[in-house]
Amino acid sequence: xxTSYAVLLRGIDVSGSTQVPMAGLRETLGGLGLEAVRxxxxxxxxxxxxxxxxxxxxxxxxxxxxxxxxERFGSxxxxxxxxxxxxxxxxxxxxxxxxxxxxxxxHVTYFSAPVDxxxxxxxxxxAYLPEEFRLGDRALYLLAPDGVGRSKLAAALGRPARYPxxxxxxxxxxxxxxxxxxxxx
Numbered sequence: 001x002x003t004s005y006a007v008l009l010r011g012i013d014v015s016g017s018t019q020v021p022m023a024g025l026r027e028t029l030g031g032l033g034l035e036a037v038r039x040x041x042x043x044x045x046x047x048x049x050x051x052x053x054x055x056x057x058x059x060x061x062x063x064x065x066x067x068x069x070x071e072r073f074g075s076x077x078x079x080x081x082x083x084x085x086x087x088x089x090x091x092x093x094x095x096x097x098x099x100x101x102x103x104x105x106x107h108v109t110y111f112s113a114p115v116d117x118x119x120x121x122x123x124x125x126x127a128y129l130p131e132e133f134r135l136g137d138r139a140l141y142l143l144a145p146d147g148v149g150r151s152k153l154a155a156a157l158g159r160p161a162r163y164p165x166x167x168x169x170x171x172x173x174x175x176x177x178x179x180x181x182x183x184x185x
Contacts, residue, residue, distance in 0.1 A: 007080070008081075010077065036049045062081045080169055090110075
């Protein structure tokens with residue numbers, strides 16, 4: 001039985017210095033023996049299946065993919081790899097009313113490892129209202145009604161020092177849902 005996954009690359013610019021062409025990403029993943037590779041948008045999202053009964057751990061896949069990306073593109077692009085069941089759980093576990101919101105008001109930051117809630121304890125939730133966040137299982141949900149580009153809470157949450165040794169990459173809710181759907185079939 002094959003398992004479907006999504007890989008989310010961190011820090012990929014659509015026109016900047018850290019570009020990874022999606023055709024190159026597909027070729028790289030295919031070169032690792034991964035099957036049915038498809039990319040989503042030009043921002044470092046791909047879905048794939050593992051062959052046969054192969055079900056490697058997310059971290060093992062992540063290490064293989066990061067090494068292949070370094071070899072091919074010469075950059076240290078970090079990534080997060082999650083299977084279909086996890087992506088479904090993230091969408092189902094959203095603490096906000098996603099149906100009532102516009103997809104760009106709600107974001108999910110995926111972490112490569114669990115984040116200690118104490119890392120976020122210095123943030124006064126009342127100081128950022130109407131923006132809010134909730135920490136989930138290796139994910140953080142951010143509600144930014146005026147958009148993430150204007151969000152002071154997103155800036156405070158996005159400081160890399162908050163998550164030492166952890167790869168973190170964010171997607172808007174529309175993309176999170178679409179990646180979940182793509183891993184289903």
